Amino acid sequence: xxxxxxxxxxxxxxxxxxxxxxxxxxxxxxxxxxxxxxxxxxxxxxxxxxxxxxxxxxxxxxxxxxxxxxxxxxxxxxxxxxxxxxxxxxxxxxxxxxxxxxxxxxxxxxxxxxxxxxxxxxxxxxxxxxxxxxxxxxxxxxxxxxxxxxxxxxxxxxxxxxxxxxxxxxxxxxxxxxxxx
Numbered sequence: 001x002x003x004x005x006x007x008x009x010x011x012x013x014x015x016x017x018x019x020x021x022x023x024x025x026x027x028x029x030x031x032x033x034x035x036x037x038x039x040x041x042x043x044x045x046x047x048x049x050x051x052x053x054x055x056x057x058x059x060x061x062x063x064x065x066x067x068x069x070x071x072x073x074x075x076x077x078x079x080x081x082x083x084x085x086x087x088x089x090x091x092x093x094x095x096x097x098x099x100x101x102x103x104x105x106x107x108x109x110x111x112x113x114x115x116x117x118x119x120x121x122x123x124x125x126x127x128x129x130x131x132x133x134x135x136x137x138x139x140x141x142x143x144x145x146x147x148x149x150x151x152x153x154x155x156x157x158x159x160x161x162x163x164x165x166x167x168x169x170x171x172x173x174x175x176x177x178x179x180x181x
Contacts, residue, residue, distance in 0.1 A: 032070060033094035033102055036142055036174040038063040044148075044168030046080045055082035057166050062175075063092065076108050076130070086110040086128065086152070102144060104134040110152070125158030134170060144172040 039062060046057040059078035066073060071091040078086040090108025097103060112128040129152065136146025148170055153163030 030095040030097055030103065033096040033138075035065065035094060035102075035138070036176055037065040038144070038172040039175055039178070040170055040172040042078075042148070042168040042170045044166050046082070046084075046166045047164045048167055049165045050162075053082050053164075055080045055084075057081075057168065059086075059168070063172065074106065074108070076110065078110075082114075084112065084114040084123075086112055086130065088130070090130075096138075100138050102134075102136045102138050102146070104132075104136065104146075104148075106132045106134070108132075112152075122160060123152070123154060123158070123162060123164065124160035125154035127154060127157060128152050129155050136170065136172065141177075142174045143177070144170070146170040146172070 040060070042057075042059040042061070044057050046055045047053045057078055057080045059076065061074055061076050063074040064072050068091070071093055073089065074092050075089045076086065077088075078084075088108045088110030090106060092104055092106035095103045095105075108130050110128045110130055112123050112126055130150055131152075132148050132150040134146045134148035136144040138144050146169075148168045150166045150168065151163060152165070154161050
């Protein structure tokens, strides 16, 4: 419960600071970002709240530009240096604030594999759910640099539900940059 409170507190602080910054003085409403498909590479700190089974997390995502109403589908894969892996597909919401800021909540069911080392963290179920809040700056070429906070748990579908959090630095590059001229 403490970790969820920390995530919501961080989200409120980030959004409040964005709202009061000079960049948003002229426009304070969210609009749907009409951006291209992305490949996103992330790196960060896994299990930072409890600190029992910490490790470096590396993730790779494909974020589609296909729209399902307000949402966009994406595929997610992550590896943690403590031996865990996560694979899944979910939905995200691209909200644009001003000209260059993106706020992106997302949700993805994942298949979790592995127990970690020293404390043998067992997330309680092979099915885990990850929620994330990302705040990113979008450059003129549409690439993005952002930070995100995630919470992963099995939503009490398993015998135990310890959950875990990660804080990540994200680099998103439009897939059009990978095509040959």
